[in-house]
Each structure stands twice: as C-alpha cells, then as structure tokens.
Amino acid sequence: MSVAIVLGGGGSLGAFSVGVARWLLVDKAIQPNIVTGTSTGAIAAVLVASGEIALLSDLYTNVTTRDVLHQSFLGDLDVVIHGYSNSVAPLKNLIDTYLTPQRRQRIIDRGVKLEIAATNLQTGVVEYGHATDDIERLRKFVLASSCQPALMPTIEIDGHDYLDGGIMQMLPVQRAVDLGATKIYASATGAAPSNRPPITRRFENEPGTYVFNFTLRRAVQLMTEQMTDDTLALHIERGIDITAFRPASSLTPDPLAFDPAEMAAMMDEGYLRAKQILP
C-alpha cells in the first residue's frame, strides 16, 4: 500500500495540520511514502517527509510574524511601489535555515516522495518541487508555494515566475493519486461547508488598500475553501481511499499573523481532531 499525507495551505492556520500530522506520525505510527504540500503545507511537508514532527511542532509554536514577513515603513503603500505588500526575506531565511542539504538527503534516504506545489504563472499549471531537486531549487519551490498574490512577491525559477500553489491546488490530493497513493490522509485548514457560518463583517467600497487587506483576503478565503471542498468531493466520488481532517468550525486568526499562542491552540485542536476522526 502506498500511503500519502497531503497538507493544504492556510498560512498560520497550518498549525492545525501540524497537530494532525503529530497524531498520524507518532500515535498512529503512519509512515507515508508520499508527502505533498501547498503553501504553509509545503513548509510542513518538508519536516513531515523527514519524519521530524517534534521540530515541526516546535517551529510552528515559536515562529512569529516577523520571522515570516517584513512590511516596510511604507506599509500598504508597498503595493503601489513594489507590487506586493510584504517582503518574504524573513521567510526565505527561515526556509534556508531549516531546509538544509542534510535534511533533503534524509528525506531521500527515507524513500519518501516529497512534492511541493507552486503555480507557474507563465504556463498556468501547478508544478512540483522534489527532494531530488537541487537544494536551491527546492528551497525556491517551498518559498514560491507560500507566496500569496499581491501580498507577496513572485519567485523566479528557471526563468519563470511562480506563486502560491494554492492558486490552483489548495489541497494537492491529485498529485498523491498521480504518484500511486492508495491511502491518503489529507489535512485542510478550512472547516467543511456545513461548519462555516456566515460572518457579520461588511465589505464597503473604501478608498486605499482596504481592498487588499479585507476584501481580497475574504475572496481568497472563499475561493480556497471552495477549491478544497471540490477536491475532496471529487476524489471521494472517484472512490479514492481518503481520510480528511478539517477543523470542527472555522479557524478565526488572521492567516498572515503568526502568533505562537494562537498557533499552539490550533495545533492542539488539530491533534485532538485527528484523534477523534482516526482513533
């Protein structure tokens, strides 16, 4: 049997999936042959593939926003000046620190297929970085996989521009199927449709960068949740053996705010949710 763990995007909400992975890898002693990840799930996928779940959980409960993103004194004006609002230099440094050549080799030695999803803006298809890639290329894929349009820059790889894999593959289940997975454990950070109540916030036509900070984020959230719903429904309909883990209700923290206490709470919820779904 070929077992895959699939980790979806969601910024800081990815802590939920880390808790899920903690339950699967340690308490259930599941050893995946394939690990696919998008966005925050791409970062987590590296340490799931290397089997270092303790390091992963420590990372996700100690990282802060300034370890991931940098916003200059210009604030939202950076969207006008640079084309994006946040520098990802801290995130690149974080990836370089934890995605070492030794860790990449460890993944290869364990025989795990690591698949990192990023969207190629020229070809319009999702492409995947692998553990067998050159270390710098793999690092670029992990970084690109995490970069949301407008909020973060595009990442150049082999002369093409890449962004968040979540633009097209919020939950990269299909990649696991394509690689021959016969059992899939998929973790998404959005609640199932029946567990997503309406919100009360209004989205007015305000001037300035309001649209980037609120309307665009809400739109991205709705699109990615729908993509996740469709992905899971499609594969279940096709008879794929898939166990999905989703929060019992919508996680409320801002996905681009990395608060250790909030992330610890989401991680713990993921752990208990996985324990409930797959006792």
Add this chain to the structure above:
Amino acid sequence: MFAGAVLLGCGGSPELSCPAPGLPNPNPSYTDTLEGLVLVPTRANLRSASADESAAFRDLAAQLQAECADSPPASECEMAHLRAALVALPAPDHPALFTDIDGALPAARASASGDYPPAERDCDGQAADVCDARAVADAFVRASCELGGATSGGHS
C-alpha cells in the same frame, strides 16, 4: 532547548522556571525531540482541564523540574515514578485527563528512540528512564507555562 528562563509563580504553589520562547534548534537533540513530542498531547489535553486540575499538574511539573535539575538527578526523576505521579493526580472534572496524557508517552518515546540510536542520545551517560524523565518533565513545564493565563480558543 531554549536559552534563558523566567519564573512563573502562583499563590504559594511551587514555582516553574519557564523557558524563554524562541525558534528551535534546526538540529534537535534526542531530548529536544522527546520533549517536543510529549508537549503537543500534553498541552492539548490540558486545555480542557479545570483550574484545580491545571494547578495540580503545574505543581507536579514544578516538582519534577526540581527533581530532574540536580546533577545527578534525584531518584524520583525516573519514568516509572513520573508516570505514577501523573496518573495519581486528582481529576474530578475530567477523569481521563491525566491518563490520556500518560497514554501518549509510550508512542512519543518509541518515536524518539527510533530516530536516535542510544549512542546518539544526549543523555550524559544516564539510564534511559532518567534521560527520558528529564525530557518529559521539560515538556510538562512547557505545557504549563504555555497555558499559563491562556484561554482555549481559535474559533469563531
């Protein structure tokens, strides 16, 4: 694992020395790993604890921290003693609370042991049960510290 510490006291109960937060070592040791593996289920289960149950756990964590800090550690710094003390804690509101935390320990130890052959463990020549008890005690301390004043949440 973390540099520095702060003291966290609470109305006459033993004081915990809480680790300062910071990004983890990219190359964790065996005890770092075991501590991290124990932390998540411990903290997750403790979130449902009542104030009295949390206080009882915090007292135990502080006691274990003191017992394991000595060099060599006190005889009570040992897995069998630690587990017996854990499951003996009063849990009138959530009877399975401490047995659930205890129940997660064997898998965590098995996982960490599988990743680090005995020769690669940072146990300073101590017996496995003592070495593991120190790591588990550190995880209990961190769980108590991280939940100190925290409220459960994350949901709308």
